[in-house]
Amino acid sequence: MDQWLKQKKALWMLAIVFLLWMGSGCDAHSGKEDKGSASSQKGEASEVIRIGYQKYGTLNMLKARGNLEKRLKKLGYTVQWSLFPGGPQLLEAMNAGSLDFGHTGEAPPVFAQAAGTPLLYVATTPPNPAAEAILVPKNSPIRTIADLKGKKVALNKGSNVHYLLVQALEKAGLKLSDIQPVYLPPADARAAFEQGSVDAWVIWDPFLADAEVNGGARILMDAKGLPKQYGFIVGRNGYVKQYADVAKTVIAQLNKVHQEIHSSPDEAAKLLAKETKIGEEIWKRTLSRRGYGVFPLTKEVVDAQQRIADRFYEAGVIPKRVKVEDAVVVIKGQ
Structure with a gap:
């Protein structure tokens, strides 16, 4: 009887040890999947940032250069790029939660705000x-x-x-x-x-x-002679607020690409022709009539965007008024 009790006790001890081992293993796995623990994984490139781009925007040049991937890898991120035919389609993906950042013209964010998309205006580009x-x-x-x-x-x-x-x-x-x-x-x-x-x-x-x-x-x-229409870097609300370091890196690298294109448009046209399968001469014409630089949103920019939003509402194009200022975020150190 004593021998049987000793064996039973030993089996219980083994079961407890096994359960403790399984619990510690599960904790370690969930740490790798935790979206909020990216800073503890620097260098492992385990987090994914999803960026939407169009053929027009300079994000396609940033993608072709590959510099953003190098920078973000040091912070523990990889980049997933998605091509969209236009800003509305890009922001539909953001509304569905499948995109973190993107570049659009002035109208898509207004329509998206009116539809309840959780977006933030992160930075602006000049009118074209x-x-x-x-x-x-x-x-x-x-x-x-x-x-x-x-x-x-x-x-x-x-x-x-x-x-x-x-x-x-x-x-x-x-x-x-x-x-x-x-x-x-x-x-x-x-x-x-x-x-x-x-x-x-x-x-x-x-x-x-x-x-x-x-x-x-x-x-x-x-559009010459019409009210100014700015471009915008937009981000998914929850993501931008949680990962400000990523937003700051994206903006800095995109601004660098803007300056490279401005200083060497012919070289940029060659690279963009290869990246987009659109002719080099087409890109030379395109790059010759656009502005360059990525900037924080000023009151002038926000007011211009608000006038556009109001005009769309007055024309019956969007179902409700939107307040642009509610979706503006300031990234410290931008």
Whole structure:
């Protein structure tokens, strides 16, 4: 009987030791998966930052250079890049929680705020009024914005050119309801434009430059002379607040790329042509008409963005008013 009790006691001891060992193993594993413990994993590149980019923005140049990956690896991160046809699609992904950072024009964040997307304005880029335009075929009888009345106009809904179209129509005494908007992403819009399925196309570079050179297009009107439209680096609210070190690194590296492009545009055109499969001459034209630099948001920028948001609401394009200032974040040391 004593022998049996000793054996039973030994088995219980072994079971306890095994359970303790399993518990410590599970704790170690959960530490690796903990999103909040990135600083303890420096050099292991175990955290992932998800960045959305477009063919137009300079994030594609940052991706091609590979410098951001090197910098963030030291902080314990890897970078996952995702290409989007436009800002609205990029911010839809952010709203779904599958994106942490991105670069868009002025209109997409307004639409996203109105839809409840948890975004933050992190930094701004200069206006590029010559880099977006309303196009018509070269031989089109359309000569003025007023001639667009009743016509089919293709655009990417909620993109920067949406505001261009609203403003252009207003200057000509028209409203969106006076034309037939056809909402298409850039590739589909170009096909419709070249096939004659639409009468005009509102688009941005490098698609604009390509359509001018290779698509038989004529500029009816660009954004010069209209209220300033800035570009924005945006981030997912919870991510930016938790990982300010990442946000600061992204902004610094992107600003560096801006300066490199500005000082060596021909070299940048070569690299971008390789990265995007869009011709080098198209990129030279694109880079010649854009501004450079990445800056903190000033009151002037926020006020300009607020005017755009108010105009969209007044035109009935977004369902509710948005307050831009509510989504602005200041990154210390930016």
